[in-house]
Amino acid sequence: MPRNRWHRFALIPTITAAVLGLAAGPATGRVPGGAEPAGWVAGGAPEAGAAAVGRGAPYLYLGWGNPPAPATVMRATGVRWFTMAFVLSGGGCTPAWDGTRPLQGGVDARAIAEIRAAGGDIVPSIGGWSGNKLGPNCSTPEALAGAYQRVIDAYRLTAIDIDIENTDEFENPAVQDRILRALAIVERNNPGIRTIVTFGTTTSGPNYWGNRLIERARDLGADIDVFTIMPFNFGGGADMYRGTVSAAEGLRTKLMSVFGWSAATAYAHMGISGMNGLSDQREVTSPATWTQIRDWARARGLARLSFWSVNRDRGCPGGGVTSHCSGIAQADWEFTRITAGF
Secondary structure (H helix, E strand, O other), X not given: OOOOOHHHHOOOOOOOOOOOOOOXXXXXXXXXXXXXXXXXXXXXXXXXXXXXXXXXOOEEEOOOOOOOOHHHHHHHHOOOEEEEEEEEEOOOOOEEEOOOEOOOOOHHHHHHHHHHHOOOEEEEEEEOOOOOOHHHHOOOHHHHHHHHHHHHHHHOOOEEEEEOOOHHHHOOHHHHHHHHHHHHHHHHHOOOOEEEEEEEOEOOEOOHHHHHHHHHHXXXXXXXXXXXXXXXXXXXXXXXXXXXHHHHHHHHHHHHHHHOOOHHHHHOOEEEEEEOEEOOOOOEXXXXXXXXXXXXXXXXXXXXXXXXXXXXOOOOOOOOOOOOOOOOXXXXXXXXXXXXXX
């Protein structure tokens, strides 16, 4: 099953943004003994405000697709969190936005400051499909953890997302293990950090490599907070609600088996990251379908809901699979508004 998102192949910075100072983000503390800190209530709704770390956080990508001003989207929809994409290798084991833009002083930092000034925050997505990844370029878990730490320190982050969909990372046992060992180091060095891994799926749940990732997270002591699946690109004509639910239930079963969790605890460690409108394989997720998925996820206490992407959250019926709109008829920012209700 292909896991690539077509958009990952176009990494052309095109945004302009107002120059803003970088605001400091909130800090939280991991509770000793594995208890969940505020905002991550197992099997239930999150607490209000910034403590609900990245629960409903659609992707915002500043590399292409006529990226909107995030504060404009926040005012229109009520969303407070964004997943900012993508941190890659800027050369060797050095992190950079899209591998080209600096962590500080560029459009990405200014967008983060704008989001925080409007009362929100971000989760960075490290990885993705296209571009040069940190996982293969950092030679040891310690070096990779250091690269992650540079991103955390740049923005005083409360959460990071490792998008491990590219085959150089996902289907490479040594790199999978390196990422998980690095995340274990990050968790020890940053009490309270929320660690998320995002990867592809089949309609029945994780494939061989996804199952390995989960099993090795247990074996290596990587206390991953959220395992997020990308339930799309199943094949043309798929029922996206049924396929998403089936994939998520497969993930739940796997987490229960590997960690010995109850269903409620497994759900509380799960996330869904969809693709609004047309997927790469022209599957259709309509606003009504996304609402169904959101309501299913909310009722079961999932930890995270995201989609690719805010850039595409504009209507263009007949527009095909493109970077700046969804390819279907919809109101602007409709998927973001639905996600804000998570």
